[in-house]
Amino acid sequence: MLTDVEVRSKKTEVAITIAILMASIPLFLAFSLLVLSSFSKEMMTNLSLESFRFTIENWINVLQGKLAFTGGIRQNILKYTFNTALVALGVAGVVTLISALSGYALSRMNFRGRKFLLMFLLMLHAFPGVALIVGVYLLYRLSLPSSPSLVTTFSFMYVIVARAALEVPMATWLMKGFFDSIPWEIEWSAIVDGASRIRVWRKILLPLIKPGIAAILLFGFLAGWQDLIYVRTFLVEPTLATYIEANLEAEYSHMPLIAAAGTLYLLPTIIFFLTSQKLLLETHSGGIKG
Amino acid sequence: MRGYVAVLLVGILVFGAIASGCISSEKPTTPEKVEVSLTGDFVKDVVNIGKALESNGVNEVKFTVWGAGDPNSVMRVYGIVEAAERINKVFNENNINVKIVVDTNYVASFQQLFQDYLSKQPIGQAGDFFVNSYAFIPTLAKEGYILDVTEYAKAYEKELSDFYTPLMEASKWKGKLYGLPQDTEARPLYIRKDVAKCSGFDLTKLEEKVKNGEFTWSDVYAKAKAAKEKGCSEWGLIHRKGSAHPDLIQFIFAFGGTLYDENEDKLVLDVPAVYKWLYVEWKFARDGILPEDIMSWDWAKQIHPAIVSGNTLFDIGGTWYWAEWQTKDYYVDPKTNEPRGLKPEEVDAWFYYTLFPAGEKGQKPVTLSQPFVWMINSKAGAQNPKYDELKDIYQKLAFLMILKASDADINAIHSVISSHLPVRKAAEDLIKDEKWLNDLKNLNIDISSGVKAEIADIVKATVHPINAKFLADVSYMLEYTHLAPSHPKYPALADLFKDAVDKVLRGEMKPEEAVQFLIDRIKADPELSASVKIVGEVPKDWQFP
Numbered sequence: 001m002l003t004d005v006e007v008r009s010k011k012t013e014v015a016i017t018i019a020i021l022m023a024s025i026p027l028f029l030a031f032s033l034l035v036l037s038s039f040s041k042e043m044m045t046n047l048s049l050e051s052f053r054f055t056i057e058n059w060i061n062v063l064q065g066k067l068a069f070t071g072g073i074r075q076n077i078l079k080y081t082f083n084t085a086l087v088a089l090g091v092a093g094v095v096t097l098i099s100a101l102s103g104y105a106l107s108r109m110n111f112r113g114r115k116f117l118l119m120f121l122l123m124l125h126a127f128p129g130v131a132l133i134v135g136v137y138l139l140y141r142l143s144l145p146s147s148p149s150l151v152t153t154f155s156f157m158y159v160i161v162a163r164a165a166l167e168v169p170m171a172t173w174l175m176k177g178f179f180d181s182i183p184w185e186i187e188w189s190a191i192v193d194g195a196s197r198i199r200v201w202r203k204i205l206l207p208l209i210k211p212g213i214a215a216i217l218l219f220g221f222l223a224g225w226q227d228l229i230y231v232r233t234f235l236v237e238p239t240l241a242t243y244i245e246a247n248l249e250a251e252y253s254h255m256p257l258i259a260a261a262g263t264l265y266l267l268p269t270i271i272f273f274l275t276s277q278k279l280l281l282e283t284h285s286g287g288i289k290g
Numbered sequence: 291m292r293g294y295v296a297v298l299l300v301g302i303l304v305f306g307a308i309a310s311g312c313i314s315s316e317k318p319t320t321p322e323k324v325e326v327s328l329t330g331d332f333v334k335d336v337v338n339i340g341k342a343l344e345s346n347g348v349n350e351v352k353f354t355v356w357g358a359g360d361p362n363s364v365m366r367v368y369g370i371v372e373a374a375e376r377i378n379k380v381f382n383e384n385n386i387n388v389k390i391v392v393d394t395n396y397v398a399s400f401q402q403l404f405q406d407y408l409s410k411q412p413i414g415q416a417g418d419f420f421v422n423s424y425a426f427i428p429t430l431a432k433e434g435y436i437l438d439v440t441e442y443a444k445a446y447e448k449e450l451s452d453f454y455t456p457l458m459e460a461s462k463w464k465g466k467l468y469g470l471p472q473d474t475e476a477r478p479l480y481i482r483k484d485v486a487k488c489s490g491f492d493l494t495k496l497e498e499k500v501k502n503g504e505f506t507w508s509d510v511y512a513k514a515k516a517a518k519e520k521g522c523s524e525w526g527l528i529h530r531k532g533s534a535h536p537d538l539i540q541f542i543f544a545f546g547g548t549l550y551d552e553n554e555d556k557l558v559l560d561v562p563a564v565y566k567w568l569y570v571e572w573k574f575a576r577d578g579i580l581p582e583d584i585m586s587w588d589w590a591k592q593i594h595p596a597i598v599s600g601n602t603l604f605d606i607g608g609t610w611y612w613a614e615w616q617t618k619d620y621y622v623d624p625k626t627n628e629p630r631g632l633k634p635e636e637v638d639a640w641f642y643y644t645l646f647p648a649g650e651k652g653q654k655p656v657t658l659s660q661p662f663v664w665m666i667n668s669k670a671g672a673q674n675p676k677y678d679e680l681k682d683i684y685q686k687l688a689f690l691m692i693l694k695a696s697d698a699d700i701n702a703i704h705s706v707i708s709s710h711l712p713v714r715k716a717a718e719d720l721i722k723d724e725k726w727l728n729d730l731k732n733l734n735i736d737i738s739s740g741v742k743a744e745i746a747d748i749v750k751a752t753v754h755p756i757n758a759k760f761l762a763d764v765s766y767m768l769e770y771t772h773l774a775p776s777h778p779k780y781p782a783l784a785d786l787f788k789d790a791v792d793k794v795l796r797g798e799m800k801p802e803e804a805v806q807f808l809i810d811r812i813k814a815d816p817e818l819s820a821s822v823k824i825v826g827e828v829p830k831d832w833q834f835p
Contacts, residue, residue: 152415246406248399
């Protein structure tokens with residue numbers, strides 16, 4: 001029988017759901033063990049709950065920036081969280097601004113090399129950031145300010161721009177999709193009324209693609225928040241990622257404490273995904289109609 | 291037309307950007323350098339430097355110290371903080387309005403810190419002081435990332451003569467001194483006394499027998515096998531894992547082998563010694579005396595609990611284990627079924643310790659050390675005012691700070707609370723002084739309140755006459771010590787050793803196959819191949835035990 005929409009049989013749906021759940025189990029277990037370990041005196045490395053002994057000491061120590069239960073030096077964990085957030089917000093801002101402008105241009109303007117640029121953007125997205133790091137480091141050294149007091153600020157700016165550059169190609173494609181979904185007539189009538197292109201973009205189109213902007217902001221934020229390689233290479237100040245990496249020493253570290261730091265680091269990602277699941281799914285399924 | 295205008299505008303912009311960097315309204319001037327000479331009189335030198343800083347308008351000097359290690363070893367950075375406090379006191383007493391302020395950065399992973407130093411030093415953002423393994427000195431010195439302090443040290447020859455010579459030598463590269471030793475350690479063979487008693491292993495005068503080379507690894511094998519067969523312990527031997535702490539290379543030295551050719555500056559694959567080492571590992575694992583998967587055991591959940599719970603007769607460990615077993619909850623108390631740290635009395639009552647025995651008759655016992663060194667960044671002081679003029683002053687002040695941080699009491703405090711060995715005789719004497727130890731226990735010592743507060747709970751958990759006696763007892767081991775080669779390619783070779791040990795332990799390869807595996811892997815890596823000299827052959831008719 002023909003139907004106007006594609007409908008799977010109940011059996012197939014159940015089978016797919018079970019397969020997805022099965023595939024998710026290792027991931028779910030790994031994250032569960034991490035979170036449980038952060039509240040345990042002993043690291044949980046298997047499914048046995050025998051090694052779970054409840055404590056909140058790990059969290060207290062992490063929030064106090066302590067590396068161990070005895071003595072040691074307190075690290076400024078709030079500052080590291082701030083640094084991580086600064087990079088994440090910076091990347092989100094730069095990616096969103098550039099992709100909103102370039103996405104509009106690619107969607108609405110016909111210029112020489114447009115098709116090539118679109119293909120080139122896709123190709124750029126395929127480049128892993130780590131493959132570019134030598135060249136990016138060379139640029140970093142060449143552009144470094146001579147005054148040592150400016151290096152820290154510069155390193156923030158540089159890491160934001162460098163990390164954002166990796167996200168811009170895909171974000172531009174996504175933005176182009178959002179602009180494509182807006183009827184040309186809306187923009188046309190404003191231009192006929194005498195509005196400039198930039199005014200139309202700012203006053204009419206941007207409000208219509210708010211969900212898209214939110215999605216790009218979110219992707220940019222997560223890319224900046226999760227980054228390790230670029231912040232490790234370019235940023236002078238530590239972030240949560242580099243703090244965890246520097247203290248992940250299998251022999252010395254109190255692993256449940258590292259688990260607490262890891263969970264803290266994961267929190268924004270979990271919160272964002274839980275609160276914006278619908279938005280992200282819609283974005284991935286081909287843009288949102290404004 | 292619009293296109294031309296755009297190109298013109300871009301051109302002007304680029305030119306402007308370049309010009310703004312190149313054209314300066316002021317003519318470049320060469321700053322007049324201010325210098326002081328070190329006299330060897332500490333107070334006089336500090337005063338001279340203080341006056342020079344003050345007369346140049348510098349009233350605050352900022353330094354950063356980077357260090358790494360286990361949580362009990364925080365004096366690696368607090369030593370510098372304490373040194374600054376003591377120098378500030380000298381400034382005060384001499385009415386010099388200069389203050390040193392020290393910022394600290396202490397992490398767990400010393401390899402990670404080294405990587406961080408490598409990336410931050412060229413851009414002037416690494417710590418002014420860098421406390422790390424001597425093994426990194428060649429790489430850092432070669433790149434010019436650390437300061438050559440040979441000339442400064444000459445003024446303090448008398449003071450530095452108190453330091454143990456092998457440790458001073460470990461702080462040198464190509465004859466130049468690149469820092470001062472901060473701590474070291476030995477790697478004793480621990481023996482569970484209760485398991486030994488159960489299996490009829492008499493420990494009387496064992497230390498002497500090991501020293502004389504009478505008690506060899508064949509004897510270790512026999513005793514370990516007996517302990518297992520009699521049901522006294524689950525395992526006969528537990529050892530460390532991984533390649534970052536190259537403990538197992540002690541076997542090479544114990545079988546009379548070598549790892550480094552100083553004349554050619556090449557690493558050595560001493561085939562006979564490496565074969566014997568791998569054979570011992572293979573034999574222990576095949577007979578079920580040593581876990582075949584030990585190289586993937588977890589430190590906190592398997593290795594340490596197995597040792598402190600008496601599941602093994604022998605353990606190849608480190609001096610720092612002594613404090614670690616007391617400060618970490620590796621032991622599950624059978625009465626309460628709760629994990630806890632051992633009491634000093636328990637560690638003392640349960641563990642015997644001796645040198646790593648000779649591999650076979652005719653060889654000598656050994657131990658292995660990895661000294662940590664206080665190094666000075668070649669850009670030390672760069673964050674401070676008038677760096678170009680006062681560079682010499684900042685660098686000399688930095689040297690005086692590491693010298694002060696090596697004060698006997700600071701070094702002794704670090705040794706006692708972290709179970710590392712002191713680097714100088716005066717510190718060793720202090721550790722043996724009961725009154726001083728009691729004062730330390732009560733924190734009735736002359737250190738700054740900030741440092742005192744930071745180490746108070748470590749002191750409470752670790753300072754005990756039993757621990758001090760342990761340190762005094764194992765200090766002699768430094769006479770037998772070997773150092774892992776400080777060669778840039780050594781980590782790559784150590785990784786191969788780790789793989790080979792893992793393969794023979796698991797029974798995937800026989801010892802001779804593992805040796806061939808090592809040779810093949812070395813030859814497959816052009817850089818490693820150029821850095822490693824392969825000597826000797828697999829011995830025929832060699833028997834173990």
